[in-house]
Amino acid sequence: MSKKDNITKGKITGIIANLVVVEADGPVQQNEICYILQEDSRLMSEVIKVMGKSAYIQAFESTRGLKVGDQVEFAGHMLEVNLGPGILSRNYDGLQNDLDRMEGLFLRRGAQTDALDHEKKWEYKPLASEGDKVSAGDWLGEVTENWLPHKIMVPFKLEGKYTIKSLAGEGQYTVDDTIAVLTDEDEREIEVTMVQQWPVKIPIKKYREKPRPFKLLETGIRTIDTLNPIGEGGTGFIPGPFGSGKTVLQHALSKQAEADMIIMAACGERANEVVEIFTEFPELEDPRTGRKLMERTTIIANTSNMPVAAREASVYTAMTIAEYYRAMGMKILLLADSTSRWAQALREMSNRMEELPGPDAYPMDLTAIISSFYSRAGYVYLNNGETGSITFIGTVSPAGGNLKEPVTEATKKAARCFYALSQDRADSKRYPAVDPIDSYSKYLEYPELEDYLKKNIDEKWPSLIQLMKDALLRGREASEQINILGDDGVPVDYHITFWKSELMDFVVLQQDAFDPIDAQTSIERQKYMLEKVIDIYHMDFTFEHFEEVNEYFKRLIDELRQMNYSEFQSDKFHQFEKELEKIIEERKA
């Protein structure tokens, strides 16, 4: 990131949609930001290829009306975000413009707004002392943002060791006030404010160690927590055809998951889905803290009708903000819907540059790009011994619902949890439509996570999960046999096996995202219900005829579902439970 003395300038020589070719009069760096100068605005763009004196840039705005010969100014740095207190609860576009500060009903081309509030005074208190030796990422002080202790850190860009020369005392400061003066080894002074910049495409790695995820991240969603849990700091993805429930599932995660902060990147999807969050989150309560959900949420909205190139930027902007907060020791859940739109944005550009296309005309290095993005998630030990984490879950929108397409395949290589949404399940309204057999969590194979589950839920928990998986698989096999041989072409036992798995499906896997009680299930409740279901699974029942099986299990399922809809351990809950016991007694062998 070398600073240039002279600003490089250029002139437009070609325009193909949002790809603009510029002849530059000086040095240009890959991914450098530049501005196309128009009468009343400056259109932000990014260099994506350099050939001789020609810079190929992608405009983050509409290129309507641009002409050959129009002036371009290069900024001398890559796309950067502003990091400081006041990011929480904001609604940004993909380039970190504050959408609430934009004037008018419509987005004006080239309009830019500050990411941070420069007037607001923050109640600051120092955490370090004068004379301390510090380096990038170390905590100097703290302000309270909403309720989170927001750490003011030694800027990530500073390399090497520094000494704190002076430090502001407790008091009220704006983000631009100097809160510390550092000296480097050559006694040069550096003033530190509460704001720093960081290029989004470069990971912030100011931590000591990144162990494998070993803790459970509670999401409140049974098909995830019970069946295929995600580790804190882990990665997962949700592929599924349109309408299968990707967005509803992500919204459920953002509402219920146990995290200090939720960052949602709405990447090339519907505006109304973001509006839903804008509307509901300021009202909805975080089930764990009782605070409003918006207090812990930041939204990066680059909806499908916003400039295509900024889609790519939006996921990086979101990730960089997540890394910033992780460096403060926070537990972040980052959600991106949909990473396929980002991949498509890459494809549009690559095609316009007439690059050699890979499968389905995606760029050849798609897999590498996706992998290196996912690798920025993780659980970390910071240099001061504290911990922080970014759990990342992205959605993938496979063309034609076919999971053998490049984005799904590339993501499968990068993400450790696979929550495949099935069209069949969605069609029969078995929500969430996560396929219990195809989906997996690699974290279940981690002994450190297994230990955690045993210690924190139950010694038997991992074996119960395995039992349930086996039961579901057996149920599917039984149902296939029944379909091939006919209802009375198989022993009654097959029907029992099938219906036992149906019971698990209806009671544990299916969950109504729109029911205030069913939507969110604590681990304690998940354990209670799973044990109940497994008990039934172990029971022997006597039936004369297969038709009785079907009818009987429907009654069991009905009572169990009524339990799911009732407040946990309430009178109603126990009433349904009693009914259930009665029905069980009817047939128990």
Add this chain to the structure above:
Amino acid sequence: METQAFQKIYTRIEQITKATITLHATGVGNEEIALVHGRLAQVVKIIGDEVTLQVFGGTEGIPNNAEVIFFGRSANLKVGDELAGRFFNAYGEPIDGGPEVEGEEVEIGGPTVNPVRRLQPSEFIPTGIAGIDLNNALVTGQKIPFFADPDQPYNQVMSMVALRAQADKIILGGMGLTNDDYLFYKNVFDNAGALDRIVSFVNTTENPSVERLLVPDMCLSAAEHFAVEKNQKVLVLLTDMTLFADALSIVSNRMDQIPSKDSMPGSLYSDLAKIYEKAVQFPEGGSITIVAVTTLSGGDITHAIPDNTGYITEGQLFLRNDTDVSKVIVDPFRSLSRLKQLVIGKKTREDHPQVMNAAIRLFADASNAKTKLENGFDLTDYDERTLDFARDYSEKLLAIDVNIEVDEMLDTAWELFDKHFKRSEVSVKKDLVDKYWPNNPDSE
């Protein structure tokens, strides 16, 4: 289109393809419009002084010494209240014999609404069609297509929806509409006495296909005028978006772009999203609702056009022939209204969501039973009952010729539950069953 003083004129064309021309010109802006041999064209690519334009009217008969006149601006439409009741072609020129519209010139395909300035849609649009209202309730500000085979009566259904929707304005965008269908719409609107609420931009099969590319933007600029300036509820009908997408692929293929799936341009998703995302609920009360048609070939929804559409729109309404009852129904499986939960059980009766889900679940059981039957297996008593239920359900609720109020739809569903099932088989919340299960003496 009148010519103006500052226009630049060229008379040498270097290259002509089916949909584009290329010439040497300077000082030309991207997306600027021009007249090429009297036909409207738009700049799509500039490399140095080499400018490529897509010619909306097609390039047939254009000589390489044709006159090319640049306008110095992008395509626009004059908007004003006088648009109401008028019929235009894809360029916004009157085709009803009436005068030119006077009004403010706005560029079409204009800027995006700031997402934080949108309001969450919450107004139910009843259509009387239970396959829509009961299972896939529509909401103002929504965008939703019919997925239909070309032989299905989608234009009829759409016109019914339009007339019952109580919109202040209905804007019809016809793309590759047959002349007969165009006249059909005109007649239906006329007979309903709704002509003064209609604005129509039509490209028929008799017009060049690339012209269609202008139609959605024209419609939506007009819609924005009424929704923003007049706070009106505007319903935009776009038929047929598959033909629009076909025109897109013609242009992009002429420009040597690497096609992605089904020879569609890689930008298809963004191109369609720009149109559909104009659907919006404004805080001041105005709204734009888009109901479109995407015709399928052989019912294949994995084709790039319906596939990309489904990823963009807020659901889809799937028309299907139900041979058991010989009627066209709104298929409850593949159809979806993503905004329904904003209104069902809130703007409609409390039992709506659960009744809807229960009925669809039972209908799914019926389809399993049918598979069994086809495979030569015996049916259980329950299977038989689901099949009976499915026939009643198709006939009384899913068929597109149903026209009743939502409460009546719900009552009908309860009656069918009672007729065919036991309470535990229906699996609805107990409070609701207690309240709504019909009190027939013989019901369990």
